[in-house]
Amino acid sequence: MEKRRSPWAWIPTLYVAEGLPNVIVTALAVLIYMQLGMSDTEIGLYTGWLGLPWIIKPLWSPFVDLYKTKRWWVLAMQMLIGASLGGVAFTLNTPFWFQGTMFCFFLMAFSSATHDIAADGYYMLELDEHQQSWFVGIRNTFYRLAVIFVNFGLVVIADQLQRIYPDSQAYTWSLVFYGMAALFIGLWLWHTRMMPRADEDVSRKAEASEVWRGLKEMLWSFFTKMPWRPLLAAIVFILFFRFPEALLNAMSKTFLTRPQEDGGLGLTLAQYSLSYGFLGLIGLLSGGIIGGWIASRDGLRRWLWPLVCAITLPDIVYVYMSYMLPSNMFVVSACIFVEQFGYGVGFTALTLYMLYFAQGQYKTSHYALCTGLSYLGLMLPGMLSGYLKDAVGYRTFFLIVMLSCIVTFVVAAMIHIDPEFGKKKRADGK
Secondary structure, three states: OOOOOOHHHOHHHHHHHHHHHHHHHHHHHHHHHHHOOOOHHHHHHHHHHOOHHHHHHHHHHHHHHHOOOHHHHHHHHHHHHHHHHHHHHHHOOOOOHHHHHHHHHHHHHHHHHHHHHHHHHHHHHHOOHHHHHHHHHHHHHHHHHHHHHHHHHHHHHHHHHHHHOOOOHHHHHHHHHHHHHHHHHHHHHHHHHHOOOOOOOOOOOOOHHHHHHHHHHHHHHHHOOOOHHHHHHHHHHHHHOOHHHHHHHHHHHHHHHOOHHHOOOOOOHHHHHHHHHHHHHHHHHHHHHHHHHHHHHHOHHHHHHHHHHHHHHHHHHHHHHHHHOOOOHHHHHHHHHHHHHHHHHHHHHHHHHHHHHOOOOOHHHHHHHHHHHHHHHHHHHHHHHHHHHHHHHHHHHHHHHHHHHHHHHHHHHHOOOOOOOOOOOOOOOO
């Protein structure tokens, strides 16, 4: 019988492996393509497509349950992620660098989305309920550390390499990705040794037709769980609550790093990594903690409108920076911190509402569908954001972002929330 290993041996590294490819595809790719000379129109359109696997992953998650084991899927996807990282490194220096890197990034996105399904499933099978609760903070912490490592660590490494090779951006990023490929092969080797074979992690014998039938039942229950008017309001809310952020997401990164003659701030990679990759993430995390605390104290309905204001109004800092073009890094970092802090606070409203909406039968699957709709709401406006920015310039674009905040207020006014949902219960049960 296999000796049971401590969860400490594999949980931290498993969730580092879950976080790394996600942030590479969704954030680092934008920076790389900008440095390689692509326009904001092209960046917004093409990197927007890379979010598709996370949108549709609920549709193939039943097959991860049906074929092989969760452990097998985790290890297989880590190998594919490592191969795709190596593919990006190789194709960056070829004549077909764009087609090659896009293919590898999409393979990475598909593998990462599948890895998310398998890793979370394995986590629930290998650990009992007490361990799951105890380690949830640990796994989230190491996931966030992976985000910091990419947005801060890898960008700083690339900046130092570009000081050594000042006219070879593709070559320097290639070196970074070869290093990441080696890291992922190391993670794969570590997990083949350290991830135990869970007793409940076995291949199911169900037929594919049974999976399709269960999928159809789940989808039918999702679209019939309430009358059509509140259902439509809920779907519209989930899709468009982050509409301003969807426009802002990629263009904020290009604004910070494009030269001032192009309307940007002209930050170096090192400055970007510190202000956005590190301090911005600190603001996001602290905002999320505070948003969760206030919503759990008095309930989501009580705090809905303050949360809506938090996720929208701080976007005004980009209007200020686009007009003033501050060179003081303290001012730039403070603006980014404020915007990311507000986003962290306000995002609590969407997360809690999706949990509220998903209550009932198929709770887990319905929540996964909600997250897919939320990603779709980010992807579609994001794909058009670069075209809009190139048409009007950064200053007018950020004014349009502020005007689009009206969308968030409108969709928030459409939904109904039980006043007691999320509210902390008193000792007497009231």
